[in-house]
Amino acid sequence: MENNPILSSLLGEVKGAIIHGYADVTVKNIILDSRKVLPGSLFVALRGTQVDGHQFITTAADLGAVAILCEELPEHVREDITYIQVEDSAAAMGHIAAAFYGHPSKKVKLVGVTGTNGKTSVATFLFQLFRALGYRSGLLSTVQNQIEDEVIPSTHTTPDAVALNALLAQMAARNCSHVFMEVSSHSVAQHRITGLHFAGGIFTNITHDHLDFHKTFDNYIKAKKGFFDALPKSAFALVNIDDRRGTVMVQNTKARVETYSLQTLATFKGKIISDTLAGMHMDINSQEVWFRVIGRFNAYNLLAVYGAAVLLGEKEEAVLTELSNLKSPPGRFEQFHSADLIVGIVDYAHTPDALENVLETITHLRNGNEQVVTVVGCGGNRDAEKRPKMAEIACRYSNRVILTSDNPRFEDPMDILDQMRKGVPPLDYKKTTVIEDRHEAILKAGLEAQPGDIILIAGKGHENYQDVKGVKHHFDDKEVLMEVFAKRAGN
Numbered sequence: 001m002e003n004n005p006i007l008s009s010l011l012g013e014v015k016g017a018i019i020h021g022y023a024d025v026t027v028k029n030i031i032l033d034s035r036k037v038l039p040g041s042l043f044v045a046l047r048g049t050q051v052d053g054h055q056f057i058t059t060a061a062d063l064g065a066v067a068i069l070c071e072e073l074p075e076h077v078r079e080d081i082t083y084i085q086v087e088d089s090a091a092a093m094g095h096i097a098a099a100f101y102g103h104p105s106k107k108v109k110l111v112g113v114t115g116t117n118g119k120t121s122v123a124t125f126l127f128q129l130f131r132a133l134g135y136r137s138g139l140l141s142t143v144q145n146q147i148e149d150e151v152i153p154s155t156h157t158t159p160d161a162v163a164l165n166a167l168l169a170q171m172a173a174r175n176c177s178h179v180f181m182e183v184s185s186h187s188v189a190q191h192r193i194t195g196l197h198f199a200g201g202i203f204t205n206i207t208h209d210h211l212d213f214h215k216t217f218d219n220y221i222k223a224k225k226g227f228f229d230a231l232p233k234s235a236f237a238l239v240n241i242d243d244r245r246g247t248v249m250v251q252n253t254k255a256r257v258e259t260y261s262l263q264t265l266a267t268f269k270g271k272i273i274s275d276t277l278a279g280m281h282m283d284i285n286s287q288e289v290w291f292r293v294i295g296r297f298n299a300y301n302l303l304a305v306y307g308a309a310v311l312l313g314e315k316e317e318a319v320l321t322e323l324s325n326l327k328s329p330p331g332r333f334e335q336f337h338s339a340d341l342i343v344g345i346v347d348y349a350h351t352p353d354a355l356e357n358v359l360e361t362i363t364h365l366r367n368g369n370e371q372v373v374t375v376v377g378c379g380g381n382r383d384a385e386k387r388p389k390m391a392e393i394a395c396r397y398s399n400r401v402i403l404t405s406d407n408p409r410f411e412d413p414m415d416i417l418d419q420m421r422k423g424v425p426p427l428d429y430k431k432t433t434v435i436e437d438r439h440e441a442i443l444k445a446g447l448e449a450q451p452g453d454i455i456l457i458a459g460k461g462h463e464n465y466q467d468v469k470g471v472k473h474h475f476d477d478k479e480v481l482m483e484v485f486a487k488r489a490g491n
Ligand SMILES: CC(=O)N[C@H]1[C@@H](OP(=O)(O)OP(=O)(O)OC[C@H]2O[C@@H](n3ccc(=O)[nH]c3=O)[C@H](O)[C@@H]2O)O[C@H](CO)[C@@H](O)[C@@H]1O[C@H](C)C(=O)N[C@@H](C)C(=O)N[C@H](CCC(=O)O)C(=O)O
Pocket: 032, 033, 034, 035, 046, 047, 048, 049, 050, 051, 052, 053, 056, 155, 156, 157, 158, 159, 160, 184, 185, 186, 187, 213
């Protein structure tokens, strides 16, 4: 920042703050991790999932923090430091970060996408669409952040409030008129998006995920709903009403509610006319369109994108023309074909619902006797309830299943695989193999396939690593698939 703001100017939106000390101190940056504090920093003490940031207040002060945002004062209060005491540090930080960066979300049209599955797809499609329509645009997503052509690696689906506002400020400074972002349930619960001004919010769907963090499905629903509850009156709230939680999501919102559906009357009503590996033909509000992107779940994503674009003021015809040219984002139902006509699909399905949707789509796309082989694993140190469910789904839709590793993190990969194996129905034991090594698993699936067969490699999508005990080893499903195809071609 060129002109560092004074602390008191950042507190306008923070309710009930008690200031201990000098309120007009200059703040150079906002820091959440005591180890990164510099002279002039405002340190935010957050109660985390592992530790309580309040225990690092003294360290932060020793490193030169001029102000501390906290819920509780430390035992030893220093005269030379300003303490801002609030009820909820995370919520206050959202407002302070937005003010520090000059409220960048108000300088662009910011659209947030939430839901268990489809956030990256919808946000990326919107970003591609608005660029094609001639707007300077920004994207904040799991795969990557992007300002026009510049790619900025992403660490989270939704970054923390400081990183998020810093990115939005860069986008505003580069004259982006539109920004499309994913809003994860963690980000709502942890107030990463508090203080942002949204032009619109989109709800894709809600199914089982992240119960390791939210504990109950109700809490998970509440987190997603919190996003809509906080939308302003000027925004639109576009919901998938085919999802049974669609109505609940928007029951307390001040925003203008609009709907999309493949099944019932809605503001944006779609119908799939045909869906093949070559493309999808749909009817949207009585207009016929062909898409390169395929699959019923993508029909929902495209409807959401179409609806949001129209609600943002774009002309229906121009939107449909550009939408028909879009390609899937990396690792989202990405198709590869071998010389001898094996189809490999790399997909980020890492939840039971996503896996079922993708396999259902593949089942519908089959012409006849081709076999479907699924290679899938479940992440370590993440929701364990989904493990047997995903194995059962893989078995239900596939002729052969290979259970393998997907980011075991700090768990024993064989424990994860044992839990997955519990979901395999006894009648399916014969068609299920466990191969811990993901490279070997993909090789086996690929080398044993017959021309025409479809191999689904699920769970990692765009990821280019295997996270084992905190170390990210290079691993890319696509690369291994290419290796298999080369081997089949005798290279
Ligand atoms: C579970 C979770 O959401 N964790 C996030 C959370 O960290 P935490 O609450 O566990 O932090 P903690 O370790 O308990 O520490 C508490 C506080 O003390 C501070 N601290 C800690 C140590 C120290 O020496 N000094 C110090 O100041 C920490 O910086 C932190 O502010 O806050 C951190 C700062 O914002 C995040 O980086 C971190 O994301 C971790 C890396 C993570 O893996 N998050 C995933 C689960 C996540 O957020 N995923 C969502 C959803 C993805 C999806 O929908 O698929 C996402 O949006 O990416």
